[in-house]
């Protein structure tokens with residue numbers, strides 16, 4: 101896998117709605133997912149979205165891990181969500197200072213739903229519907245905003 105350049109705030113691709121993936125089994129899509137993962141890990145992120153590596157596609161990666169600001173964040177296997185749809189968000193919300201690889205050296209307090217129900221394709225093409233809460237739910241909402249062309253604003 102390759103570490104790819106990360107689009108920074110001001111790049112038009114970050115303000116566009118990304119396109120649905122038509123064939124998750126396409127080798128180019130599989131390579132993109134591998135490259136997104138390598139790029140996120142190299143940048144020490146807990147998530148990344150395809151537009152951030154200049155691919156206007158509806159692919160996000162979520163990879164929560166404990167960190168100094170969020171020591172009780174769950175440690176999880178990095179998960180790729182293809183064509184994610186948020187089916188439901190809880191009325192209950194929480195506030196947290198988010199970072200963004202596309203907005204370096206910035207923390208923005210963001211209010212997000214505490215729980216959400218998501219339907220997505222795994223990288224193997226399995227259709228899955230899962231409920232998430234807490235930090236993982238937050239990361240999904242942050243990455244989902246990226247494929248909708250929405251950035252956190254300093």
Ligand SMILES: O=C(CSC(=O)[C@H](Cc1ccccc1)CC(F)(F)F)c1ccccc1
Nearest residue numbers: 145146147148167198199200201202239242
């Ligand atoms: O600042 C970072 C890295 S910024 C980051 O990982 C973004 C994801 C994210 C961080 C914090 C809350 C929600 C989402 C990745 C992005 F920009 F590609 F989406 C961070 C790492 C661990 C916990 C909290 C913050």
Ligand SMILES: [Zn+2]
Nearest residue numbers: 199200201202
């Ligand atoms: Zn971001």
